[in-house]
Amino acid sequence: xxxxxxxxxxxxxxxxxxxxxxxxxxxxxxxxxxxxxxxxxxxxxxxxxxxxxxxxxxxxxxxxxxxxxxxxxxxxxxxxxxxxxxxxxxxxxxxxxxxxxxxxxxxxxxxxxxxxxxxxxxxxxxxxxxxxxxxxxxxxxxxxxxxxxxxxxxxxxxxxxxxxxxxxxxxxxxxxxxxxxxxxxxxxxxxxxxxxxxxxxxxxxxxxxxxxxxxxxxxxxxxxxxxxxxxxxxxxxxxxxxxxxxxxxxxxxxxxxxxxxxxxxxxxxxxxxxxxxxxxxxxxxxxxxxxxxxxxxxxxxxxxxxxxxxxxxxxxxxxxxxxx
Amino acid sequence: xxxxxxxxxxxxxxxxxxxxxxxxxxxxxxxxxxxxxxxxxxxxxxxxxxxxxxxxxxxxxxxxxxxxxxxxxxxxxxxxxxxxxxxxxxxxxxxxxxxxxxxxxxxxxxxxxxxxxxxxxxxxxxxxxxxxxxxxxxxxxxxxxxxxxxxxxxxxxxxxxxxxxxxxxxxxxxxxxxxxxxxxxxxxxxxxxxxxxxxxxxxxxxxxxxxxxxxxxxxxxxxxxxxxxxxxxxxxxxxxxxxxxxxxxxxxxxxxxxxxxxxxxxxxxxxxxxxxxxxxxxxxxxxxxxxxxxxxxxxxxxxxxxxxxxxxxxxxxxxxxxxxxxxxxxxxxxxxxxxxxxxxxxxxxxxxxxxxxxxxxxxxxxxxxxxxxxxxxxxxxxxxxxxxxxxxxxxxxxxxxxxxxxxxxxxxxxxxxxxxxxxxxxxxxxxxxxxxxxxxxxxxxxxxxxxxxxxxxxxxxxxxxxxxxxxxxxxxxxxxxxxxxxxxxxxxxxxxxx
Numbered sequence: 001x002x003x004x005x006x007x008x009x010x011x012x013x014x015x016x017x018x019x020x021x022x023x024x025x026x027x028x029x030x031x032x033x034x035x036x037x038x039x040x041x042x043x044x045x046x047x048x049x050x051x052x053x054x055x056x057x058x059x060x061x062x063x064x065x066x067x068x069x070x071x072x073x074x075x076x077x078x079x080x081x082x083x084x085x086x087x088x089x090x091x092x093x094x095x096x097x098x099x100x101x102x103x104x105x106x107x108x109x110x111x112x113x114x115x116x117x118x119x120x121x122x123x124x125x126x127x128x129x130x131x132x133x134x135x136x137x138x139x140x141x142x143x144x145x146x147x148x149x150x151x152x153x154x155x156x157x158x159x160x161x162x163x164x165x166x167x168x169x170x171x172x173x174x175x176x177x178x179x180x181x182x183x184x185x186x187x188x189x190x191x192x193x194x195x196x197x198x199x200x201x202x203x204x205x206x207x208x209x210x211x212x213x214x215x216x217x218x219x220x221x222x223x224x225x226x227x228x229x230x231x232x233x234x235x236x237x238x239x240x241x242x243x244x245x246x247x248x249x250x251x252x253x254x255x256x257x258x259x260x261x262x263x264x265x266x267x268x269x270x271x272x273x274x275x276x277x278x279x280x281x282x283x284x285x286x287x288x289x290x291x292x293x294x295x296x297x298x299x300x301x302x303x304x305x306x307x308x309x310x311x312x313x314x315x316x317x318x319x320x321x322x323x324x
Numbered sequence: 325x326x327x328x329x330x331x332x333x334x335x336x337x338x339x340x341x342x343x344x345x346x347x348x349x350x351x352x353x354x355x356x357x358x359x360x361x362x363x364x365x366x367x368x369x370x371x372x373x374x375x376x377x378x379x380x381x382x383x384x385x386x387x388x389x390x391x392x393x394x395x396x397x398x399x400x401x402x403x404x405x406x407x408x409x410x411x412x413x414x415x416x417x418x419x420x421x422x423x424x425x426x427x428x429x430x431x432x433x434x435x436x437x438x439x440x441x442x443x444x445x446x447x448x449x450x451x452x453x454x455x456x457x458x459x460x461x462x463x464x465x466x467x468x469x470x471x472x473x474x475x476x477x478x479x480x481x482x483x484x485x486x487x488x489x490x491x492x493x494x495x496x497x498x499x500x501x502x503x504x505x506x507x508x509x510x511x512x513x514x515x516x517x518x519x520x521x522x523x524x525x526x527x528x529x530x531x532x533x534x535x536x537x538x539x540x541x542x543x544x545x546x547x548x549x550x551x552x553x554x555x556x557x558x559x560x561x562x563x564x565x566x567x568x569x570x571x572x573x574x575x576x577x578x579x580x581x582x583x584x585x586x587x588x589x590x591x592x593x594x595x596x597x598x599x600x601x602x603x604x605x606x607x608x609x610x611x612x613x614x615x616x617x618x619x620x621x622x623x624x625x626x627x628x629x630x631x632x633x634x635x636x637x638x639x640x641x642x643x644x645x646x647x648x649x650x651x652x653x654x655x656x657x658x659x660x661x662x663x664x665x666x667x668x669x670x671x672x673x674x675x676x677x678x679x680x681x682x683x684x685x686x687x688x689x690x691x692x693x694x695x696x697x698x699x700x701x702x703x704x705x706x707x708x709x710x711x712x713x714x715x716x717x718x719x720x721x722x723x724x725x726x727x728x729x730x731x732x733x734x735x736x737x738x739x740x741x742x743x744x745x746x747x748x749x750x751x752x753x754x755x756x757x758x759x760x761x762x763x764x765x766x767x768x769x770x771x772x773x774x775x776x777x778x779x780x781x782x783x784x785x786x787x788x789x790x791x792x793x794x795x796x797x798x799x800x801x802x803x804x805x806x807x808x809x810x811x812x813x814x815x816x817x818x819x820x821x822x
Contacts, residue, residue, distance in 0.1 A: 182695045197668035203654030203686035262673040
């Protein structure tokens with residue numbers, strides 16, 4: 001709870017996004033066109049859905065570096081199964097089960113074997129990408145076969161003039177919000193992220209909760225993957241070894257979900273997504289080199305964190321954790 | 325005589341809220357000055373101003389009568405003022421000698437050199453600490469010795485201790501007191517904050533009592549007694565209510581045997597110990613720190629990891645149980661209320677209501693898969709009222725409350741789980757005097773309601789006042805049992821130390 005007159009990181013980032021948007025709108029002729037705005041939100045939706053997945057894990061004091069790799073491989077596999085003539089629903093089912101299974105293994109390694117999440121999921125990401133490329137399909141890019149056409153609507157269709165991915169992003173956000181606020185599992189997840197020792201003593205099923213958070217992230221990740229594949233009618237598995245997963249983390253951290261766990265919620269993901277989405281889109285229109293974009297992203301993240309610390313200093317008293 | 329250190333009309337505000345208001349505090353050369361007050365009275369803030377940790381909003385600090393500016397703790401240290409915190413500021417992965425010489429003027433040291441110098445230096449202070457030992461391997465008392473040695477090494481003329489004895493065993497306390505005497509004979513002035521009034525009366529020359537950020541009284545120690553200090557601290561006399569004559573009290577009869585532990589062993593901490601707890605009774609467990617009392621309780625409640633469990637049997641209502649994690653124990657009604665609420669007690673990003681409701685959910689009281697906001701708020705209201713928690717409403721964060729109120733929330737979170745056996749580990753540690761009485765009354769009510777209550781404490785008056793039965797723990801074993809109504813402090817202490 002912030003005192004009056006103090007801005008939270010969430011509000012700062014939201015302000016930045018609005019400023020940036022206004023700046024681009026004035027400076028870049030192509031920015032405010034309907035086409036570009038739709039394109040922007042569509043691409044941002046996928047980042048946002050992944051942000052929700054990552055956000056849930058980070059709130060539970062974990063991190064899922066295998067998120068993007070798993071998404072790419074399980075969806076690419078789904079596409080190649082469809083290509084091979086398997087019925088759509090069955091192919092999607094297999095891809096989903098694979099994704100959930102890997103998520104559960106992630107959770108099991110983190111919760112029961114007690115490997116730090118950052119290492120467990122880093123290794124899992126590499127494993128999944130290598131496994132997929134070697135055993136499941138031959139090419140880097142798997143195209144959406146004609147039989148998969150019904151899926152295209154999820155990525156390219158519109159409903160009442162608004163692209164479908166935006167509805168899906170909204171839906172995932174709503175689901176995440178309700179889960180964190182009203183579901184028993186969501187409460188458990190927050191308690192584990194906040195203070196795992198206290199959660200354990202209170203009788204929260206700590207380990208199953210950790211497994212659940214990785215399963216959830218793989219589920220939402222799979223959804224994001226289907227939307228991605230539907231938008232561009234293909235899945236480029238090289239995204240698994242790109243820095244895309246760090247963009248997702250950027251969204252989460254920038255939005256104000258602390259890596260120390262327990263803090264923040266879905267609103268933070270939305271705000272972070274907005275800023276990063278606007279930024280990436282604007283930079284692409286300006287034709288800024290990819291490497292320079294990384295510099296800018298890094299500077300933005302540092303700036304946001306620094307401003308947050310200046311505006312909201314850690315309380316001298318609580319930092320000392322003594323009495324007054 | 326000019327005081328060596330003085331704060332004149334000091335005020336410190338945090339976000340406009342005064343923590344210390346217009347306090348003048350003087351420290352004479354070579355005196356031991358006890359600073360007393362409830363939690364939140366402003367003691368720590370006052371000493372932090374003196375040690376350069378925080379800056380006064382108004383007022384000035386004087387050393388030897390000259391106004392000085394102390395922007396940082398290291399500036400204060402240069403002028404001979406050192407502060408020793410309750411949570412130590414040593415680097416655990418360095419050795420004792422490395423810690424002592426860490427902030428030395430000389431930037432590079434030979435390891436052998438500082439070990440030899442450290443050995444001589446520690447010996448000159450009569451501290452029995454190995455300079456080559458890793459700090460992480462030391463006990464609380466030894467860590468404190470190292471902190472003090474470091475302060476003395478920096479030629480501190482004034483050493484400020486923040487609750488120095490809170491984590492020490494009685495034996496270590498004795499060492500600490502003789503150390504204070506030695507420092508004093510070297511001309512060092514000492515300020516120490518404490519909740520233990522007997523200690524203050526025993527070792528200080530002067531006493532200052534604070535309340536609500538204000539200075540209440542300063543006088544020579546001989547002008548005080550326990551009663552007078554408590555009255556000054558709380559503005560009312562609580563002493564009888566708190567630690568009344570336990571002799572007049574009737575003990576409760578034992579109900580059914582709820583818990584029975586036989587030949588329990590766990591590592592070196594718990595050795596072949598046996599004890600039981602009965603419904604409707606308070607079983608007090610007294611033991612020095614390190615006697616295995618906490619570990620035994622944690623094994624019973626499934627809190628400790630299973631690979632440490634070496635054997636023995638735990639029976640709940642005659643049925644053998646063995647919990648690998650706390651959850652099934654909680655479901656069976658065995659609740660452990662931790663001694664360290666900051667580390668494993670509550671959820672700091674959650675509100676009071678969310679904390680309590682989480683207890684209800686995890687304890688199996690609320691079976692539904694979704695959270696009912698109405699039920700959550702009602703539960704919070706109920707417990708805030710029942711335990712007299714001082715908070716605006718259930719939406720306040722636990723971290724913003726005082727120690728006593730935080731403890732009440734931790735207790736409420738345990739009680740919503742409907743315990744049959746509840747284990748309080750140091751239920752009043754870091755809790756202000758007013759809340760201690762309330763928590764004690766609450767514990768009594770629980771036993772009256774037929775719950776089996778176990779209270780672990782290293783504070784004898786607390787054990788004597790609360791317990792119907794007293795178990796004494798020593799070196800990992802329950803060694804003696806007393807009837808709560810018919811024993812005294814010396815008898816118990818005798819059993820605990822021999």
